[in-house]
Amino acid sequence: MAAAPSDRDDFIAAQSDKELLRFITCGSVDDGKSSLIGRLLYESRALFEDQLATLASDSRRVGTQGENLDFALLLDGLSAEREQGITIDVSYRYFSTERRKFIVADTPGHEQYTRNMVTGASTADAAVILIDARRGVLPQTHRHSTIASLLGIRHVVVAVNKMDLVDEAENTFRAIESEFRQFADQLDFDDIEFIPVSALRGDNVVDPSSTMPWYRGPTLLGFLENVPIDEQRRTDEPLRMPVQWVNRPDQSFRGYAGTLASGSVRVGERVRVQPSARESTVARIVSFDGDLATAIAGQSITLTLADEIDISRGDIISAANDPAEVADQFDATLVWMDANALLPGRPYLMKIGSATINANVGELKYKLQVDTLEHLAAKTLELNEIGSVNLSLDQAIAFDAYARNRETGGFILIDRISNATVAAGMLNFALRRASNIHLQALDVDQSARSALMGHKPCVLWFTGLSGAGKSTIANAVEKLLLARGCHTYLLDGDNVRHGLNRNLGFTDADRVENIRRVAEVARLMADAGLMTLVSFISPFRQDRANARDIIDSDDFIEVFVDTSLAIAEQRDVKGLYKKARAGELKNFTGIDSPYERPEHADIRIDTESLDVDAAARQIISVMQQRGLFD
Amino acid sequence: MPESHSAAAPRSLSQLDRLESESIHILREVVAECERPVMLYSIGKDSAVMLHLARKAFFPARLPFPLLHVDTRFKFREMYALRDRIAADPDIDLIVHINPDGVAANMNPFDHGASVHTDVMKTQGLKQALDQHGFDAAFGGARRDEEKSRAKERIFSFRNAQHRWDPKNQRPELWRLYNTRKRKGDSIRVFPLSNWTELDVWQYIQRESIAIVPLYFAAERPVVERDGMLIMVEDARLPLRDGEVPQQRRIRFRTLGCYPLTGAIESDADSLPKIIAEMLVASQSERQGRAIDHDASASMEKKKQEGYF
Numbered sequence: 001m002a003a004a005p006s007d008r009d010d011f012i013a014a015q016s017d018k019e020l021l022r023f024i025t026c027g028s029v030d031d032g033k034s035s036l037i038g039r040l041l042y043e044s045r046a047l048f049e050d051q052l053a054t055l056a057s058d059s060r061r062v063g064t065q066g067e068n069l070d071f072a073l074l075l076d077g078l079s080a081e082r083e084q085g086i087t088i089d090v091s092y093r094y095f096s097t098e099r100r101k102f103i104v105a106d107t108p109g110h111e112q113y114t115r116n117m118v119t120g121a122s123t124a125d126a127a128v129i130l131i132d133a134r135r136g137v138l139p140q141t142h143r144h145s146t147i148a149s150l151l152g153i154r155h156v157v158v159a160v161n162k163m164d165l166v167d168e169a170e171n172t173f174r175a176i177e178s179e180f181r182q183f184a185d186q187l188d189f190d191d192i193e194f195i196p197v198s199a200l201r202g203d204n205v206v207d208p209s210s211t212m213p214w215y216r217g218p219t220l221l222g223f224l225e226n227v228p229i230d231e232q233r234r235t236d237e238p239l240r241m242p243v244q245w246v247n248r249p250d251q252s253f254r255g256y257a258g259t260l261a262s263g264s265v266r267v268g269e270r271v272r273v274q275p276s277a278r279e280s281t282v283a284r285i286v287s288f289d290g291d292l293a294t295a296i297a298g299q300s301i302t303l304t305l306a307d308e309i310d311i312s313r314g315d316i317i318s319a320a321n322d323p324a325e326v327a328d329q330f331d332a333t334l335v336w337m338d339a340n341a342l343l344p345g346r347p348y349l350m351k352i353g354s355a356t357i358n359a360n361v362g363e364l365k366y367k368l369q370v371d372t373l374e375h376l377a378a379k380t381l382e383l384n385e386i387g388s389v390n391l392s393l394d395q396a397i398a399f400d401a402y403a404r405n406r407e408t409g410g411f412i413l414i415d416r417i418s419n420a421t422v423a424a425g426m427l428n429f430a431l432r433r434a435s436n437i438h439l440q441a442l443d444v445d446q447s448a449r450s451a452l453m454g455h456k457p458c459v460l461w462f463t464g465l466s467g468a469g470k471s472t473i474a475n476a477v478e479k480l481l482l483a484r485g486c487h488t489y490l491l492d493g494d495n496v497r498h499g500l501n502r503n504l505g506f507t508d509a510d511r512v513e514n515i516r517r518v519a520e521v522a523r524l525m526a527d528a529g530l531m532t533l534v535s536f537i538s539p540f541r542q543d544r545a546n547a548r549d550i551i552d553s554d555d556f557i558e559v560f561v562d563t564s565l566a567i568a569e570q571r572d573v574k575g576l577y578k579k580a581r582a583g584e585l586k587n588f589t590g591i592d593s594p595y596e597r598p599e600h601a602d603i604r605i606d607t608e609s610l611d612v613d614a615a616a617r618q619i620i621s622v623m624q625q626r627g628l629f630d
Numbered sequence: 631m632p633e634s635h636s637a638a639a640p641r642s643l644s645q646l647d648r649l650e651s652e653s654i655h656i657l658r659e660v661v662a663e664c665e666r667p668v669m670l671y672s673i674g675k676d677s678a679v680m681l682h683l684a685r686k687a688f689f690p691a692r693l694p695f696p697l698l699h700v701d702t703r704f705k706f707r708e709m710y711a712l713r714d715r716i717a718a719d720p721d722i723d724l725i726v727h728i729n730p731d732g733v734a735a736n737m738n739p740f741d742h743g744a745s746v747h748t749d750v751m752k753t754q755g756l757k758q759a760l761d762q763h764g765f766d767a768a769f770g771g772a773r774r775d776e777e778k779s780r781a782k783e784r785i786f787s788f789r790n791a792q793h794r795w796d797p798k799n800q801r802p803e804l805w806r807l808y809n810t811r812k813r814k815g816d817s818i819r820v821f822p823l824s825n826w827t828e829l830d831v832w833q834y835i836q837r838e839s840i841a842i843v844p845l846y847f848a849a850e851r852p853v854v855e856r857d858g859m860l861i862m863v864e865d866a867r868l869p870l871r872d873g874e875v876p877q878q879r880r881i882r883f884r885t886l887g888c889y890p891l892t893g894a895i896e897s898d899a900d901s902l903p904k905i906i907a908e909m910l911v912a913s914q915s916e917r918q919g920r921a922i923d924h925d926a927s928a929s930m931e932k933k934k935q936e937g938y939f
């Protein structure tokens with residue numbers, strides 16, 4: 001702009017060359033978190049006069065500090081929202097100093113705490129853990145530290161607040177320090193700084209305190225200006241770039257757009273595309289401002305490669321000499337974030353980097369008691385619980401352990417029906433099983449077997465209320481198939497529950513596992529070439545969708561035996577409805593457990609207008625249309 | 631081939647580079663995962679930055695989505711001029727939507743009041759345009775530092791088929807992972823500039839030489855003082871009240887909403903360095919010039935639920 005450089009231009013240039021530090025503040029209600037952040041904003045002049053005027057009048061009206069500013073009010077844009085029932089997970093605030101711009105993730109310290117703190121911590125370089133000097137290290141302090149460590153924050157500062165209320169006593173401060181260190185020994189921090197502060201008076205927040213001459217360390221702001229930034233560390237790790245988007249404006253250009261998760265990249269460098277393991281060389285780093293010679297972690301770039309290889313969204317471009325691992329089964333840590341509990345065995349969608357894959361949470365190894373670090377036995381994870389699980393995917397992905405790289409080891413799980421983000425997760429290591437046991441590609445395959453049998457295999461999945469007529473119709477269909485010389489097998493709720501699934505009850509988690517096992521067995525039978533009939537209430541849409549996924553969906557035929565509850569209850573062949581109504585049977589479908597009607601069943605049988613034979617013939621004719629018999 | 635930049639690789643990115651990179655990542659994620667994105671283009675400085683970032687994100691391809699300007703018919707003339715210049719770019723498709731019901735009713739902020747005018751022309755107009763074109767994701771230039779209630783806003787904000795925001799049903803945003811899955815008919819508002827501050831925006835405009843409406847620079851302009859605000863007199867769209875005589879003052883705008891709902895500030899800053907210098911010692915927040923925020927303090931929240939951006 002201006003012709004000659006001036007002091008002002010230098011100043012402005014310095015402003016835009018600042019670094020960016022993201023940090024999270026953790027504390028329990030009333031530890032002084034709002035006061036502390038408010039003070040930082042105020043002292044770094046991030047507040048405008050009109051905001052200050054509002055603060056001043058709010059302070060007079062509802063504040064607790066007499067004529068002084070009550071910084072706690074500054075952030076308290078939340079009370080009204082709380083009344084409206086708005087979920088507040090994380091608020092972000094901004095301020096800057098000469099050296100750095102700061103983004104503060106502030107999480108309100110109530111019920112949703114774990115979920116919120118995990119969200120804020122996922123992008124933080126450092127954590128400020130607040131302790132009220134009068135109350136010392138509390139179970140919540142352990143919780144905050146554990147979560148920070150779990151989420152890969154390496155640098156923490158413990159701000160021992162309200163020192164003015166303990167007469168600025170050094171021994172109080174030192175006692176808290178040693179107690180905290182003892183607990184933190186079990187965690188993964190690189191360094192811990194302890195600072196005695198008074199958020200209220202501003203002591204050791206921005207300026208060194210004159211009332212605590214025994215403390216000679218940095219002020220809180222001084223610490224934040226110097227603590228290492230995670231992305232800088234990640235530049236020293238090997239190259240990883242998840243391919244986000246393939247840029248193909250025309251036939252002559254094919255670029256791979258993405259954000260460098262770690263490392264750096266330069267033109268001419270040898271790279272490996274994962275998981276396919278094909279290699280090539282970086283031809284260009286294309287940018288709007290002209291080609292670049294190099295790029296580093298955090299940069300969003302577009303690469304072209306020397307060779308034409310097949311690359312799509314979800315792949316990772318890695319350093320050829322130090323690639324990521326590839327696996328499909330993992331030991332992972334999950335933080336559950338949804339009001340509906342985790343159901344092991346139910347598949348979720350996993351988003352990691354730019355890839356979205358089907359993931360199955362298998363065995364739950366244990367649940368972590370966050371404030372004591374104890375491992376507890378558990379069958380499920382509820383909202384805000386953290387657990388260690390086995391995770392298996394339906395295809396292999398490239399990854400790094402989360403401890404090494406947050407971007408290629410951190411993931412979210414998404415519920416396939418509600419689309420909610422239900423969990424945050426961290427990959428710890430690949431399970432050896434995955435890399436060694438590859439699915440055996442057998443020489444005699446399904447088509448060979450079905451040629452021998454003279455018909456194609458399938459799975460007829462009968463769903464409907466208890467007493468709807470599933471088994472009766474399935475039996476009739478099986479008879480007709482037998483008459484045609486087809487090889488069949490009928491899996492019935494009752495015969496399976498007495499054997500294979502004897503150890504399962506009727507809780508939601510057990511129902512999911514019940515269906516999963518039956519689907520797996522049906523898949524094996526179809527693979528053997530059989531026409532398999534499954535007669536199961538299978539009340540949940542999600543579970544039927546899972547069964548369809550497990551069994552090849554071309555082979556899967558969902559048959560909805562549609563009978564109203566009134567009619568089914570009236571028939572009550574086994575007397576179960578009566579018992580359920582009397583409260584002797586719990587979780588009975590239709591009574592105190594829901595039946596989710598199929599929306600797009602392949603076949604719907606209206607038992608109130610069709611008799612059994614007509615129903616069976618309707619099913620056979622659909623099978624015929626599908627070409628199963630030729 | 632364009633020339634290569636200097637080979638000396640920096641070890642870390644500056645904060646502006648990181649903001650730029652994050653925004654580009656968000657823009658690309660939406661294009662990769664949504665069917666019909668659109669970018670809301672309001673002609674202000676934030677829109678200018680967002681558009682610039684989009685061009686960087688998809689270079690050398692042309693913009694893979696159209697821009698949408700929901701025209702309230704009360705923008706400053708210089709704004710229309712810039713918009714038309716942008717629309718002339720062969721790489722850009724611009725859709726202009728004016729709510730025909732508002733036109734039929736001769737809607738204006740003087741007879742109908744600021745909030746009714748904004749609701750009909752902007753909020754309703756926006757919904758009409760989104761529905762008409764079947765857009766399933768719309769980029770907006772809002773920033774979290776603009777206002778207290780925005781601090782907790784997500785980058786991806788989900789709306790149901792009626793465009794209503796369900797604040798109880800927001801998704802946590804972890805790492806760089808955004809869950810963009812939605813039901814048929816639902817849509818997403820996406821804010822790529824969430825983590826930018828007003829100062830960042832100005833510094834970036836300076837660094838990247840981005841074209842902005844000249845009204846952001848101080849100049850002698852005719853104004854009247856009304857309800858404590860400096861209102862620029864541009865043409866007959868602003869009916870003068872009894873006794874109002876336009877005066878020449880050296881003014882500029884920090885934010886450009888609807889003329890005449892936006893107040894100017896007195897200033898000498900006629901260049902970007904001067905604007906930034908002024909920003910660094912600024913003592914008023916930028917929204918202070920907007921009539922619409924004065925209505926009620928919780929008004930933003932309410933507007934959002936109704937579908938205002």
Ligand SMILES: Nc1nc2c(ncn2[C@@H]2O[C@H](COP(=O)(O)OP(=O)(O)O)[C@@H](O)[C@H]2O)c(=O)[nH]1
Nearest residue numbers: 029030031032033034035064072162198199200
């Ligand atoms: N004496 C004293 N009081 C403080 C200090 N920091 C915060 N407080 C008070 O503690 C109360 C809770 O503070 P607040 O910032 O709202 O806590 P938050 O719930 O953690 O955000 C308020 O009344 C503050 O004024 C401090 O350093 N000394």
